[in-house]
Amino acid sequence: MNLRVLRPFAFSGLMLVAACASASAGSVATSPSSAAAQEPAGPMPDSPAPWLYVANQVSATVSVIDMEADSVIATVDLQALGFTSNAKPHHVAVEPDGSYWYVSLIGDSRVLKFSRDNELVGQAEFTAPGMLVIDPGSDRLFVGRSMMAVNPPQRIGRIDRTSMTIEEVDVFFARPHALAVAYEGATVYSASLAQNSIATLDVESEDVELSQVEGPPHTLVQFAVSPDGRWLVAGGELTSRMLVFAIGDDPVPEFRIAIEVGPAPWHPMFSPDGATLWFGNRLANTVTVVDTQTWTVASVIEGDGLAEPHGIAMSPDGAKVYVSSRNLKGEYVPEGAGAGAEQNGTVVVIDAVTRQIEKVIQVGRYAAGLGAAARPQS
Numbered sequence: 001m002n003l004r005v006l007r008p009f010a011f012s013g014l015m016l017v018a019a020c021a022s023a024s025a026g027s028v029a030t031s032p033s034s035a036a037a038q039e040p041a042g043p044m045p046d047s048p049a050p051w052l053y054v055a056n057q058v059s060a061t062v063s064v065i066d067m068e069a070d071s072v073i074a075t076v077d078l079q080a081l082g083f084t085s086n087a088k089p090h091h092v093a094v095e096p097d098g099s100y101w102y103v104s105l106i107g108d109s110r111v112l113k114f115s116r117d118n119e120l121v122g123q124a125e126f127t128a129p130g131m132l133v134i135d136p137g138s139d140r141l142f143v144g145r146s147m148m149a150v151n152p153p154q155r156i157g158r159i160d161r162t163s164m165t166i167e168e169v170d171v172f173f174a175r176p177h178a179l180a181v182a183y184e185g186a187t188v189y190s191a192s193l194a195q196n197s198i199a200t201l202d203v204e205s206e207d208v209e210l211s212q213v214e215g216p217p218h219t220l221v222q223f224a225v226s227p228d229g230r231w232l233v234a235g236g237e238l239t240s241r242m243l244v245f246a247i248g249d250d251p252v253p254e255f256r257i258a259i260e261v262g263p264a265p266w267h268p269m270f271s272p273d274g275a276t277l278w279f280g281n282r283l284a285n286t287v288t289v290v291d292t293q294t295w296t297v298a299s300v301i302e303g304d305g306l307a308e309p310h311g312i313a314m315s316p317d318g319a320k321v322y323v324s325s326r327n328l329k330g331e332y333v334p335e336g337a338g339a340g341a342e343q344n345g346t347v348v349v350i351d352a353v354t355r356q357i358e359k360v361i362q363v364g365r366y367a368a369g370l371g372a373a374a375r376p377q378s
Helices: none
Strands: 003-009 028-030 033-035 051-056 061-066 071-077 089-094 100-105 110-115 120-125 129-134 140-145 155-160 166-170 176-182 187-192 197-202 208-213 220-225 231-236 241-246 254-260 265-270 276-281 286-291 296-303 309-314 320-325 346-351 357-362 367-372
Touching: 051 089, 051 100, 051 309, 061 089, 071 357, 089 129, 100 129, 100 367, 110 129, 129 176, 129 367, 155 176, 176 231, 187 220, 231 265, 241 265, 265 309, 276 309, 276 320, 320 367, 346 367
Parallel strands: 003 208, 028 296, 033 357, 089 367, 176 220, 220 265, 309 367
Antiparallel strands: 051 061, 051 367, 061 071, 089 100, 100 110, 110 120, 129 140, 140 155, 140 176, 155 166, 176 187, 187 197, 197 208, 220 231, 231 241, 241 254, 265 276, 276 286, 286 296, 309 320, 320 346, 346 357
């Protein structure tokens, strides 16, 4: 592998677009109904409905949600499978057709592979795994390091999804966390939590080109690539900015704009048509929607169930957005809930058109990463 020259991102003439929860930003506040978690016994239902997987980091469980009924249909107990109470499931990736799903275990240093029937069929060992991203055009699954890992190896993982064998690839900076795949799997992006660096990895040659993002420490949490492959975005936890990079003709990202948003923008996600960008603001208990034609804030959504929002996913038809919340401070307690409900994480269901919260689903403690199939089996 080769490390190529460092490219700085010039912030001269930096354009900042301010976000506010005003009428012009499309602020939305709602008080939806709440749905308690349901855990039926027996086998998984024989249903073509798309399923959403929720990593409950403190509970050491993964909740499975039917995205048509918006209810929990199963809970995978990792301790019952022999993993520890400190397994810390963090992020989920799902095969495009929904046939298998993968979860990273920070505490047990494993990436697990499950069938749609929630049968454990494989695993790979990797120190403090964090974000997961599937290359839909190959058999590769990429894995970064957890934000909780203080000094992990300066490498990301590349897993063969069939054999679950793993190779580690150097990215040459500390604490690689954010991940994205672009150019039909030919390029992988990784960003450091410790410094303003982005690595552009050519998957076949393993050449890495480092780019330096100027300005104060951003702590780039996670990437998203636009459906047309033209844009790469990353949220800066410490600067409350969503950074936008062009990746059209050249895979090395070119900085274009920084959008000022709410505190701690977390996992970003483009709508299927690329017209909007969605993400939770972990320290504001809100969800921000950005218009990608103008790169301005279109809506700021707040309401019941949003309590330290973390992960995000969208239904395959683009009609609904799902946002998980840690709720570690017990800021959301459903009306009429029993003892201990204040410790539950949540998944908030948002209508993508009206931007109203439709439902709050209770899941396990510290609801973190979400995963759903892009093209579920019919």
